[in-house]
Amino acid sequence: MVHTNPEEILHNSGLTRNISLIFLNKYHIKTLIEQNSRLKITKIRRKFPETVEIHISEREGTFIFYSGAGIFEFNNDLELIAGNENIFNTDMPYISTMGINFENSNNNWENIVYYNGEKLKSFIQTVNSLPVTESDLLENVSEVILGQESSLVLRLGRTVIHLPGDLSLEKLRRARYAILYMRQNNIQTSRIDIFDDFVRYRDAAIRRM
Numbered sequence: 001m002v003h004t005n006p007e008e009i010l011h012n013s014g015l016t017r018n019i020s021l022i023f024l025n026k027y028h029i030k031t032l033i034e035q036n037s038r039l040k041i042t043k044i045r046r047k048f049p050e051t052v053e054i055h056i057s058e059r060e061g062t063f064i065f066y067s068g069a070g071i072f073e074f075n076n077d078l079e080l081i082a083g084n085e086n087i088f089n090t091d092m093p094y095i096s097t098m099g100i101n102f103e104n105s106n107n108n109w110e111n112i113v114y115y116n117g118e119k120l121k122s123f124i125q126t127v128n129s130l131p132v133t134e135s136d137l138l139e140n141v142s143e144v145i146l147g148q149e150s151s152l153v154l155r156l157g158r159t160v161i162h163l164p165g166d167l168s169l170e171k172l173r174r175a176r177y178a179i180l181y182m183r184q185n186n187i188q189t190s191r192i193d194i195f196d197d198f199v200r201y202r203d204a205a206i207r208r209m
Contacts, residue, residue: 004058009033013054021046029054037080061087063144065095065120076128078121095120095144119146122167129169130176137176161192174199 013029026044033039033056043055061073061081073081073089082088123146130137138144138154145153154161154175161178163171174194182189182201191202 004036004039009036009039009056012036015052021048021050021052024052038082038086061089061092062138063093063095063124064090067097076124078124093138093141093144095146097146119151119167123152126167126169126172130172134173134176137172137179140179159189159192161194163194165196168196171196 012035013033015029024046029044029052030041033041033054038059040057040059041054042057043053045053047053059075059079059081062075063073064087065072065074070084071087072083073087073092075081123144127135127138140156141154142157143155145155147153151165151167152163152171154163156179159182161175163175171194175192178192178194178199178201181187182192187201189201189203193200193202
C-alpha cells in the first residue's frame with residue numbers, strides 16, 4: 001500500500017482474533033474496507049484454522065476535477081478515488097470548467113457526474129475510445145477545460161488547443177497528431193484549433209535550435 005496504512009485497513013475491516021472463520025461475512029468485510037474509496041478488494045480467502053487472506057489494490061486516479069463543490073480525484077471509469085485533503089498525487093491533468101454549472105450538486109461526486117456531467121462523461125468516454133497506441137494524448141496535458149462555447153480546451157504549457165463544436169474521437173486524434181507535429185518540427189504557437197477537416201496553428205513560429 002502506498003497511501004494507506006495496513007493497520008488502519010485491519011482496524012476498519014472489523015476483523016478480530018476471536019472471530020469464527022465459519023461465520024465470516026466476506027461481503028461485510030469488503031464493504032467496510034472499501035469505504036475508503038481508494039481501496040479495492042480483489043479477493044478474500046479463508047485459510048483454516050485461523051487465517052483470513054485479503055487481497056487489496058489501490059485505485060489510481062487519472063484526473064483531478066475542480067468545482068465549487070470541492071476537488072476530486074477520479075479514474076477513467078469515473079470512479080471517485082479521493083477528495084480534497086486525501087489527494088496525494090497532483091501530477092495529473094486538471095479538469096476545470098467554463099460556463100458549466102457543477103456547483104449545485106450537494107458536494108457529492110456522484111451527483112456532479114449524474115446531474116451536470118454529460119460533457120465530462122462524454123470527454124472521458126471519448127478518451128477511453130482512443131487506440132492503445134494513441135492513449136498518450138494526455139501525458140503532457142496540464143489542464144483540460146470543459147466549456148459551453150468550446151467543447152474542449154487542452155492546455156500544454158503556454159499552448160492551448162481548442163476543439164470547438166461537438167467532441168469526437170477523430171478530433172482527439174487530430175489533437176494528438178497536432179501536438180506531435182508541433183514538437184517534431186519545433187513549432188512554437190499560443191493556440192491550435194482543431195476542426196473537423198483541418199488544423200489551424202495561430203501565431204505559429206519555427207523555433208531555431
